[in-house]
Amino acid sequence: MPRYIAITDIHGELGKLESVLSKIEARHDDVFVFMGDYIDRGADSKGVVERVIAQSEKNKCIYLIGSHEYAYLHSQKDEYYNFLFWNYGGPATVKSYGSFENIGKIHGEFFQNLQYYYLTDKYLFIHAGIDPNYPLEKQDEVDMVYIRHKFIYSKHNLPQKIIFGHTEFEKPYIDEYKIGIDLGCGKYKNSPLCALILDNGKEEFVYS
Numbered sequence: 001m002p003r004y005i006a007i008t009d010i011h012g013e014l015g016k017l018e019s020v021l022s023k024i025e026a027r028h029d030d031v032f033v034f035m036g037d038y039i040d041r042g043a044d045s046k047g048v049v050e051r052v053i054a055q056s057e058k059n060k061c062i063y064l065i066g067s068h069e070y071a072y073l074h075s076q077k078d079e080y081y082n083f084l085f086w087n088y089g090g091p092a093t094v095k096s097y098g099s100f101e102n103i104g105k106i107h108g109e110f111f112q113n114l115q116y117y118y119l120t121d122k123y124l125f126i127h128a129g130i131d132p133n134y135p136l137e138k139q140d141e142v143d144m145v146y147i148r149h150k151f152i153y154s155k156h157n158l159p160q161k162i163i164f165g166h167t168e169f170e171k172p173y174i175d176e177y178k179i180g181i182d183l184g185c186g187k188y189k190n191s192p193l194c195a196l197i198l199d200n201g202k203e204e205f206v207y208s
């Protein structure tokens with residue numbers, strides 16, 4: 001079984017991404033699962049997207065959608081998401097790409113092809129979580145990228161442990177059913193980016 005390496009909520013912090021990647025001694029069969037929120041807030045959203053794409057030259061990479069990519073993708077057809085994009089870090093993304101239009105010109109295909117979740121025998125990787133009242137195939141796309149307390153403070157019935165980001169914790173959130181690894185990278189200057197290495201039932205955290 002390969003190792004799975006989960007990284008989420010990078011938020012334009014290329015330096016922290018490079019730092020955490022340099023501390024992981026990646027093997028050729030490791031599978032990287034990037035769980036969304038590549039952009040917004042930090043200074044180099046474009047560089048972060050380029051770097052996660054570059055990792056696919058060495059490893060199998062899965063790219064999930066986060067709430068910030070969801071807001072970006074819906075910003076031109078929906079006023080609410082337009083507000084979210086421009087008020088929750090979007091200007092930093094626009095600055096890094098040079099213009100709003102450039103985001104789509106340069107990485108439109110990447111953003112359009114992001115997946116909502118990645119499922120293995122033991123794990124479900126997803127940006128925010130699931131509504132615990134519904135099976136996986138009935139999940140609402142907005143919940144999968146935005147849900148917080150209803151997911152975090154409930155049990156769920158999936159056989160897989162859920163690996164999630166989106167909601168920040170001071171240290172990784174761990175219970176019997178789930179692990180949250182967003183520690184506020186991009187939002188707080190001193191918050192590290194955290195990678196979770198899942199190696200045959202063992203869980204190891206690596207910090208930028």
Ligand SMILES: [Mn+2]
Nearest residue numbers: 009037066166
């Ligand atoms: Mn986030």
